[in-house]
Amino acid sequence: MKKPKLADVAKLAEVSPTTVSRVLNDRGYIGEKTRKKVYAAMEELNYYPNEIARSLFINKTFIVGVIFPTTSNPFYGQLIYHLENVCESLGYKVLLCNSGGREDKERAYLEMLQRHQVDGIIAGAHNRGIDLYKKSRMPIVSFDRILADHIPVVSSDNYRGGELATQHLIDRGCKKIIHINGPRELETPANLRRDAYEDTMKKNNLPYRTYEISDTYLEDLFNENLDLEAVFASDDMIASKVINEAKNRGIRVPEDLKVIGYDGAEAVRMLLPDLSTIQQPIEEIARVSVEILMEQINQSDNFEVKNVTLPVELIKGKTT
Amino acid sequence: MKKPKLADVAKLAEVSPTTVSRVLNDRGYIGEKTRKKVYAAMEELNYYPNEIARSLFINKTFIVGVIFPTTSNPFYGQLIYHLENVCESLGYKVLLCNSGGREDKERAYLEMLQRHQVDGIIAGAHNRGIDLYKKSRMPIVSFDRILADHIPVVSSDNYRGGELATQHLIDRGCKKIIHINGPRELETPANLRRDAYEDTMKKNNLPYRTYEISDTYLEDLFNENLDLEAVFASDDMIASKVINEAKNRGIRVPEDLKVIGYDGAEAVRMLLPDLSTIQQPIEEIARVSVEILMEQINQSDNFEVKNVTLPVELIKGKTT
DNA sequence: ATTAATATGTCAACCGGTTGACATATTACG
DNA sequence: CGTAATATGTCAACCGGTTGACATATTAAT
Numbered sequence: 005m006k007k008p009k010l011a012d013v014a015k016l017a018e019v020s021p022t023t024v025s026r027v028l029n030d031r032g033y034i035g036e037k038t039r040k041k042v043y044a045a046m047e048e049l050n051y052y053p054n055e056i057a058r059s060l061f062i063n064k065t066f067i068v069g070v071i072f073p074t075t076s077n078p079f080y081g082q083l084i085y086h087l088e089n090v091c092e093s094l095g096y097k098v099l100l101c102n103s104g105g106r107e108d109k110e111r112a113y114l115e116m117l118q119r120h121q122v123d124g125i126i127a128g129a130h131n132r133g134i135d136l137y138k139k140s141r142m143p144i145v146s147f148d149r150i151l152a153d154h155i156p157v158v159s160s161d162n163y164r165g166g167e168l169a170t171q172h173l174i175d176r177g178c179k180k181i182i183h184i185n186g187p188r189e190l191e192t193p194a195n196l197r198r199d200a201y202e203d204t205m206k207k208n209n210l211p212y213r214t215y216e217i218s219d220t221y222l223e224d225l226f227n228e229n230l231d232l233e234a235v236f237a238s239d240d241m242i243a244s245k246v247i248n249e250a251k252n253r254g255i256r257v258p259e260d261l262k263v264i265g266y267d268g269a270e271a272v273r274m275l276l277p278d279l280s281t282i283q284q285p286i287e288e289i290a291r292v293s294v295e296i297l298m299e300q301i302n303q304s305d306n307f308e309v310k311n312v313t314l315p316v317e318l319i320k321g322k323t324t
Numbered sequence: 325m326k327k328p329k330l331a332d333v334a335k336l337a338e339v340s341p342t343t344v345s346r347v348l349n350d351r352g353y354i355g356e357k358t359r360k361k362v363y364a365a366m367e368e369l370n371y372y373p374n375e376i377a378r379s380l381f382i383n384k385t386f387i388v389g390v391i392f393p394t395t396s397n398p399f400y401g402q403l404i405y406h407l408e409n410v411c412e413s414l415g416y417k418v419l420l421c422n423s424g425g426r427e428d429k430e431r432a433y434l435e436m437l438q439r440h441q442v443d444g445i446i447a448g449a450h451n452r453g454i455d456l457y458k459k460s461r462m463p464i465v466s467f468d469r470i471l472a473d474h475i476p477v478v479s480s481d482n483y484r485g486g487e488l489a490t491q492h493l494i495d496r497g498c499k500k501i502i503h504i505n506g507p508r509e510l511e512t513p514a515n516l517r518r519d520a521y522e523d524t525m526k527k528n529n530l531p532y533r534t535y536e537i538s539d540t541y542l543e544d545l546f547n548e549n550l551d552l553e554a555v556f557a558s559d560d561m562i563a564s565k566v567i568n569e570a571k572n573r574g575i576r577v578p579e580d581l582k583v584i585g586y587d588g589a590e591a592v593r594m595l596l597p598d599l600s601t602i603q604q605p606i607e608e609i610a611r612v613s614v615e616i617l618m619e620q621i622n623q624s625d626n627f628e629v630k631n632v633t634l635p636v637e638l639i640k641g642k643t644t
Numbered sequence: 645a646t647t648a649a650t651a652t653g654t655c656a657a658c659c660g661g662t663t664g665a666c667a668t669a670t671t672a673c674g
Numbered sequence: 675c676g677t678a679a680t681a682t683g684t685c686a687a688c689c690g691g692t693t694g695a696c697a698t699a700t701t702a703a704t
Contacts, residue, residue, distance in 0.1 A: 009689095009690060009691080010690065010691060011690085011691095019652075019653085020652070020653050020654070021691085022652080022653070022654080022655095022692090022693085023651090023652060023653075024691095025691070025692060025693085026651095026652085028691090028692095029692080029693095031692095031693090032650095032651085032652090033649085033650050033651045033652080034650095034651075034652085035650080035651055035652080038651075038652075050459060052435065052438040052439045053439055053690090053691075054380075054439070054441060054689090054690050054691065055439040055440045055441065055691095056376055056379050056380045056385065056440070056441050056689090056690080056691090057380055057659090057689070057690035057691040057692085058690080058691055058692075059376050059659090059691095060374075060376050060377055060380055060658095060659045060660065060661090060689090060690085060691080061658070061659045061690090061691060061692050061693085062659085062691095062692075063659070063660095065376065067419075070420075074401075074405050075395045075401040075402070075404045075405045075408070076398070076401050076402040076405040076589075076590055076591060077401070077591060078396070078398050078401065078591050080401075081394075081395040081396050081397070081398065081400075081401030082395070082396040084395045084420070085394050085395045085396040085422050088395070088420055088421075088422050089422060089424070092422075092429075097419055097436065097440070098419065098420045099387075099417055099418065099419060099420070100390075100404070100408055100418045100419070100420040101408075102405050102408050102409060102412075104409075109412075115372065116417065118372040119372045119373055119374070119375040120375045120376070120417070121374060121375065121376050139370060240595075241591070241594055241595070244594060244595045245594070248597055269396075270396060271396060271397060271398050271561070271591070271592075272591075272595060274561055274564060274565070275560075275561070275564045275592060275595045275596055276595055276596075277568055329659095329660060329661085330660065330661060331660085331661095339682075339683085340682070340683050340684070341661085342662090342663085342682080342683070342684080342685095343681090343682060343683075344661095345661070345662060345663085346681095346682085348661090348662095349662080349663095351662095351663090352680095352681085352682090353679085353680050353681045353682080354680095354681075354682085355680080355681055355682080358681075358682075373660090373661075374659090374660050374661065375661095376659090376660080376661090377659070377660035377661040377662085377689090378660080378661055378662075379661095379689090380659090380660085380661080380688095380689045380690065380691090381660090381661060381662050381663085381688070381689045382661095382662075382689085383689070383690095
């Protein structure tokens with residue numbers, strides 16, 4: 005029993021295929037009784053118009069590809085949730101791509117999305133070496149990653165966030181403050197968090213030191229800094245690890261060690277309500293990203309690249 | 325400058341469209357030099373075959389629709405991550421649908437997925453009242469929800485999980501143990517957690533009481549049970565809330581109150597490594613779900629419905 | 645009664661590949 | 675050298691809707 009097609013509906017409703025199409029798309033003149041007959045036939049046959057056929061003809065899929073490391077991470081999970089929500093409200097669907105931080109996967113996804121004729125892409129995963137981003141004439145918006153000159157970047161105010169976090173720790177009386185961040189090589193605005201940390205420390209005549217994520221950064225951090233007073237972690241997961249390691253070593257938080265994280269995803273705030281953090285406006289990021297993508301999609305000719313930076317907020321918890 | 329099509333490639337490579345198609349699909353005889361010429365032309369034109377056109381013809385999209393409440397929740401986030409991974413490894417793409425627990429959205433998504441000719445659906449959101457699931461002849465696999473007779477259900481061993489959790493608390497010497505769960509109306513295997521809790525308490529001649537999620541369940545729980553010794557929460561987020569509320573009330577965990585959760589998502593384990601919980605085999609759930617879906621897709625004729633229950637594991641943390 | 649608006653039908657081209665039938669040319673092998 | 679295998683081309687139908695052109699019929703307004 006094959007899927008019913010438009011012609012089947014037409015036959016059952018005793019009208020022409022054109023009329024059915026007219027009903028479906030609400031164009032031209034349609035009489036009330038005809039419309040009803042058609043709908044009744046669709047109902048009876050359990051008919052769903054084939055979007056694929058439609059997409060082929062109108063040369064538009066109303067699909068947006070979304071590439072991020074993983075939905076497993078609460079921050080990305082929430083961001084993707086909102087992205088999907090905003091897209092849905094505009095009649096767009098989301099093709100989900102978890103790159104898992106692997107460049108080869110990201111490249112494969114990018115190619116897949118092109119083949120699949122998505123109308124646009126929102127990416128916030130890798131960056132380097134993916135020349136496809138540069139070659140592509142596809143509407144793209146990037147989150148927190150510089151992909152190419154012609155690709156707009158949406159991010160929250162990473163510099164300000166770094167500043168807020170660092171200054172907050174200093175205000176709390178800390179002098180020996182360490183920062184933990186991802187590898188510098190990634191050309192991401194998130195490096196600004198690090199710059200802000202270092203600048204702020206310099207400005208206050210304090211020594212600074214940034215640890216990059218590695219297999220042993222946690223032990224190194226504690227072993228090499230016995231006089232440690234505070235840690236500014238570049239995300240909440242890391243902050244949580246620091247706190248746990250401290251606990252294991254009998255170091256009290258916040259009495260002996262103050263810790264502040266970054267991101268402030270809903271789930272994390274629920275699980276660790278005490279954690280001080282810099283909250284990114286996740287929903288806003290999603291909204292703006294889709295907005296800019298839509299501008300590109302709808303007027304690909306006179307679209308001018310604009311980067312957007314959204315404000316962050318310091319959440320003073322009990323870990324600082 | 326429009327997208328290049330197969331015919332453009334053919335022209336540039338000086339071969340016939342049929343030959344290009346042959347190269348693309350590796351059918352029939354193709355000479356080495358021709359193949360190279362064609363690939364070179366594709367490269368030069370930056371050509372990507374139009375999957376939409378292909379899908380239309382072969383009547384298959386290699387897309388799987390995935391409907392869950394939200395990627396924002398670490399458990400679903402991780403589950404979806406793995407689902408996407410498994411699908412990708414089989415050449416399938418994932419259309420993401422966040423129902424947000426709203427039945428109307430779920431219904432709309434279901435319809436959208438049909439229109440979009442997805443090859444199958446994996447759903448773990450609502451259940452009642454969505455007759456579309458029943459009417460649909462589409463390959464579907466459900467996670468933890470009974471949708472219809474002909475739809476296979478994958479879940480972890482909820483009864484065993486409830487048993488493990490409850491017994492663990494009893495073993496720890498608790499007598500006054502409360503359970504918190506979602507509304508009973510949902511016909512989900514997760515109700516088995518509740519049944520197991522109640523059965524186990526009965527078996528041990530202990531009083532039992534289940535709180536259903538509401539606006540005030542947390543306060544009620546503490547106010548109505550001053551002699552409370554332990555809580556078995558039906559997921560880790562709730563467990564975390566209980567722990568925090570306890571802290572706010574000056575109740576020590578685990579000394580005064582023991583708490584065990586449910587799910588054991590990676591992110592949660594990282595953020596709350598001390599939390600005792602029942603760990604669901606998330607990756608395994610994803611693998612099996614996709615596996616069963618593929619069986620349906622590939623042999624929709626003689627497919628027999630089978631429900632699968634996967635083992636859970638008790639994680640003894642420091643909150644019990 | 646005439647004209648205009650409304651309602652529906654027929655037909656064919658098109659979106660961009662895929663596929664089978666069939667023809668033809670080149671190469672390889674016994 | 676002849677036959678078979680290999681290589682490529684032409685052509686047309688098809689997947690399931692969409693759309694414009696055009697024809698015709700019914701209804702409404704003047």
